[in-house]
Amino acid sequence: KLLIFLLIFQGLQSVLALKCIGCLSNDGDNPACKSVLMDDMEKLSVQCSEEQDRCFASYIKTADGKTQYNRNCCKWKKDSADCPSNRPFHEKTENYEIWRKYCKDDDCNTMDPEDVRDEGADFVIVPGKPSHAHITGSSVWLTVAMISMFLARM
Numbered sequence: 445k446l447l448i449f450l451l452i453f454q455g456l457q458s459v460l461a462l463k464c465i466g467c468l469s470n471d472g473d474n475p476a477c478k479s480v481l482m483d484d485m486e487k488l489s490v491q492c493s494e495e496q497d498r499c500f501a502s503y504i505k506t507a508d509g510k511t512q513y514n515r516n517c518c519k520w521k522k523d524s525a526d527c528p529s530n531r532p533f534h535e536k537t538e539n540y541e542i543w544r545k546y547c548k549d550d551d552c553n554t555m556d557p558e559d560v561r562d563e564g565a566d567f568v569i570v571p572g573k574p575s576h577a578h579i580t581g582s583s584v585w586l587t588v589a590m591i592s593m594f595l596a597r598m
Contacts, residue, residue: 462517463550464499466490469513477513480554489551492517498527499553502544515553520546533557 465488467477476484492499496517504512518527533544543557 461494462492462496462499462548463489464492464496464517465501465515465551465553466517467513467515471511474513477515479556480515485551485554488515490517495519498546498548499551500526500544500546501553501555501557502526502542503557504540504542506540507538513557518546 465480465485467474467480467488469475469477472478476488480488496519498518498520499515500518501515502513504514514526516526518524520527520529522528522530527546528544531544533546535542545553545555545557545559547553547555
């Protein structure tokens with residue numbers, strides 16, 4: 445009974461984990477990463493780890509002219525390399541210029557990180573385009589409780 449419960453619970457956790465577009469393009473070597481098309485979303489979608497709570501899209505331009513588009517999962521926290529909660533989403537230094545955007549829905553990080561029309565705050569959470577409905581934490585616990593009661597009666 446416990447094994448069945450653990451297998452079901454593990455399955456529920458994978459359903460709950462966030463999925464993001466995951467790709468990298470250095471100097472244009474992966475055009476699908478710069479402008480994500482609907483046709484490419486399924487093959488670019490990656491499962492995030494349990495602690496990763498955001499998707500991000502970034503664009504970096506270095507002083508020597510190199511460029512990079514990066515899209516993936518991240519953990520929203522102070523001084524994070526990909527998801528810094530304490531940094532603006534557009535920064536310019538003498539070595540690089542970076543644009544960042546974040547979102548919280550499955551495969552939502554298809555936005556153009558260079559689009560500055562929605563800037564004005566220290567950071568912006570951009571509404572995403574979920575590929576399927578999310579299961580809330582309370583519904584998971586209700587499901588787990590019901591399965592536990594069912595298994596207890598077996």
